[in-house]
Amino acid sequence: MFFSKTFGYAVRATAFVALYSENESRVGLREISEALDIPHHFLGKIMQDLVRHGVLESMKGPHGGFSVNERTADIKLSEILQITDGTLALETCAIGVRKCNPDRPCLVHNDLAAFKAVMVRSLSTRTIHELTIQLKEGKSFLF
């Protein structure tokens, strides 16, 4: 796939926290990892990273856990991808060793080009807020 597993884990966990940490309550790592079926130590590292980058807040100790901050709702998928993967894996040609180059399309380039545009746009447009709405309306699912 063009996303790492880490990215999927990060997006789902962030959306999960956004859904369940309203009114000051926090969501524990264990709770997230069990609900979303993600190895919890591994998720721990990812959460640290998200907190470090200001996507979420965390608190240690009893009743500790993860919660949203002012920015969370407006975080775009592309920001999370930047944190987890560094870059979108669609820059290199799907079947080549070189960079994808529209002036020198490979055998599957044209099948990919339109999709790539859709995906880039989607990632840089959709926010956590938008995702939670979809989830609440039952239009998409976290697990």
Add this chain to the structure above:
Amino acid sequence: MFFSKTFGYAVRATAFVALYSENESRVGLREISEALDIPHHFLGKIMQDLVRHGVLESMKGPHGGFSVNERTADIKLSEILQITDGTLALETCAIGVRKCNPDRPCLVHNDLAAFKAVMVRSLSTRTIHELTIQLKEGKSFLF
């Protein structure tokens, strides 16, 4: 990416042989690997696999190398994918741990669905013959 590097190598090498092995002449492993910039020992394994599955023919010894057979021109990209990757990596959800399921779309499912259909169709439709035509017409490139 959703294709392995091996798949890209296999498709490009097969197309290369189809282009340059006409009228009984064979193409050597070294020649292919140098032209397409593929590690030659690694390509050797891939070629063996293609020969074993009847995609190409090979001959050892001086003037040995790889050549097409009756089937080669009609081989579909999906057949090569089957040999190299076993299956298309679009079956599992792009951000989940589970299988992709249209009845339970994840947060990016809809962005992917249309593309997936295009790609599956393209893979199961396009043949080596078609690729060589595109290459000859300068409409696509191998490297």
Add this chain to the structure above:
DNA sequence: AGAAAAAAAGAGTTGAATCTCTTTATTTCT
């Protein structure tokens, strides 16, 4: 027959992503 050329086969290395285990630091509650 013997040498050389080439693919085939076998076995090992590497690096990155993913996952696991253990220890530490921080916070809360009694």
Add this chain to the structure above:
DNA sequence: AGAAATAAAGAGATTCAACTCTTTTTTTCT
């Protein structure tokens, strides 16, 4: 103050694709 809960940090294990190196087999040519 001390115990318990919880995230953070460190360090290591596992896995797999990708790659490399060496040896064997087959074929051709002199």
